[in-house]
Amino acid sequence: MTWRPWWQTIALLGVFGLFLTVSVASLARSRDLDVMLVYVPLGLAALAGIVRAPMRGVTLTADHLVLRRLTSTQTVPWAEVDRVECATVQDRPFLSIHAPVVHRAPGRDPVDTTVLASYSRALCERRTRALRGYLHSGLR
Known part of the structure; x- marks a missing residue:
């Protein structure tokens, strides 16, 4: 038997998807080091969240x-x-x-x-x- 909090999962996927979109859009606009230092970790964390959220x-x-x-x-x-x-x-x-x-x-x-x-x-x-x-x- 498995229980999954689906409404929370959907909300998390939306938030992580938004963070990933913002990260990709920001990196597409600028290749400055300061932008990369912020948005590469944010994008990777968002991607990890998108993968992990449905497993909760x-x-x-x-x-x-x-x-x-x-x-x-x-x-x-x-x-x-x-x-x-x-x-x-x-x-x-x-x-x-x-x-x-x-x-x-x-x-x-x-x-x-x-x-x-x-x-x-x-x-x-x-x-x-x-x-x-x-x-x-x-x-x-």
Whole structure:
């Protein structure tokens, strides 16, 4: 099972596409060193973001949980997971943000699952139930 934050991915692709367009247009107009020092790194970062953004998400397998963020990938074996709960990760007056929190053995930090964050508490609860199902199933 894989979850991907598609609306965030579309927004990221738009932003990175804009940065790449600006970089290419600026480099096409000018070959000055100061322009190149700004727009070559910006263009390369935008290109990396365009490649990486669609990969963001969470994949559940029988053996582990794989979290793919914009800048990193983390694999967590189910054997290291102690429990999973739905929690409010940002409490705002009208739009709180909820995400499943994957707790590991006592003394270890919880797994960062912000890629699964949602304004919908019900969606968070459904994802939490699915994660618990993998955690407690005979598949792991």
